[in-house]
Amino acid sequence: MAESIIKLPYPKPSKGLLQSEDLYQYILETSVYPREAELLKELRELTASHPKALIATAPDAGQLMSMLLNLVNAKKTIEIGVFTGYSLLLTALSIPQDGKIVAIDISRDDYEIGLPIIRKAGVEHKIDFTESEALPALDQLLEDPLNVGSFDFAFVDADKVNYCNYHERLMKLLKVGGIVVYDNTLWGGTVAMVVDELAEEPSWRLPYREYMIKLNKLLAADPRIQISHAPVGDGITICRRIY
Numbered sequence: 001m002a003e004s005i006i007k008l009p010y011p012k013p014s015k016g017l018l019q020s021e022d023l024y025q026y027i028l029e030t031s032v033y034p035r036e037a038e039l040l041k042e043l044r045e046l047t048a049s050h051p052k053a054l055i056a057t058a059p060d061a062g063q064l065m066s067m068l069l070n071l072v073n074a075k076k077t078i079e080i081g082v083f084t085g086y087s088l089l090l091t092a093l094s095i096p097q098d099g100k101i102v103a104i105d106i107s108r109d110d111y112e113i114g115l116p117i118i119r120k121a122g123v124e125h126k127i128d129f130t131e132s133e134a135l136p137a138l139d140q141l142l143e144d145p146l147n148v149g150s151f152d153f154a155f156v157d158a159d160k161v162n163y164c165n166y167h168e169r170l171m172k173l174l175k176v177g178g179i180v181v182y183d184n185t186l187w188g189g190t191v192a193m194v195v196d197e198l199a200e201e202p203s204w205r206l207p208y209r210e211y212m213i214k215l216n217k218l219l220a221a222d223p224r225i226q227i228s229h230a231p232v233g234d235g236i237t238i239c240r241r242i243y
């Protein structure tokens, strides 16, 4: 109930994706928040006071991801872009006790904000956090032949400029049948905007729009994957490696 009266101080990433913000709130309040694990809610609420709260993974996208993790019985996963750990905790809660997550972020600082809640959830043992640029970290994983074709699931939510580079590496790390989810693939609806509409957008957001358009074309043309471009959160593209 309280959720409906909390006003966020920034435009929500659903902007442009649904018919209205009210409809997005309806989805969150009817179908997402009531099913959200208590400690995930605690982490989301803790993150809401962070100056960069806007970049956290949207809870409706997280809910779909959790279902995908369960559907493929994911045990060995990669997360690129941790921030305070909403999607990380969600993943850790969705995989079995002996599951493992290679979590990569250039900074540990924000991860440490959420870490006490991850510990309270009793899932820290599933997480191998690496403070690094993601590209060299993925290249290092690829050096071990045991990692090649071994991951069930990956979530990419970091520097948009490198998503296409991450894709090439993840195609090698994922097993056939494995899933990679890319976040922000509708970039606030801007991917479909025409020049006049883009004039309303802050200029710093425009390069990210270009990266997402490039990624969307690359994914649509990649015969190694089956895809679904889902308008949840800020848009996610679900890719299943088929060979």
Ligand SMILES: C[S@@+](CC[C@H](N)C(=O)[O-])C[C@H]1O[C@@H](n2cnc3c(N)ncnc32)[C@H](O)[C@@H]1O
Binding pocket: 055, 056, 057, 080, 081, 082, 083, 084, 085, 086, 087, 088, 104, 105, 106, 107, 110, 132, 133, 134, 135, 157, 158, 159
């Ligand atoms: C959108 S946030 C991730 C949100 C997170 N998935 C969540 O659920 O809250 C992006 C994160 O990517 C990290 N990042 C940016 N560039 C990176 C890079 N080159 N390699 C790894 N992490 C990076 C940032 O430090 C930031 O924490």
Ligand SMILES: O=c1cc(-c2ccc(O)cc2)oc2c(O)c(O)ccc12
Binding pocket: 013, 054, 055, 056, 057, 058, 157, 158, 159, 160, 183, 184, 234
């Ligand atoms: O506004 C943002 C910005 C990012 C972002 C930009 C550059 C990086 O190196 C990492 C992240 O990511 C966002 C995001 O994931 C989101 O869901 C909403 C907004 C933003």
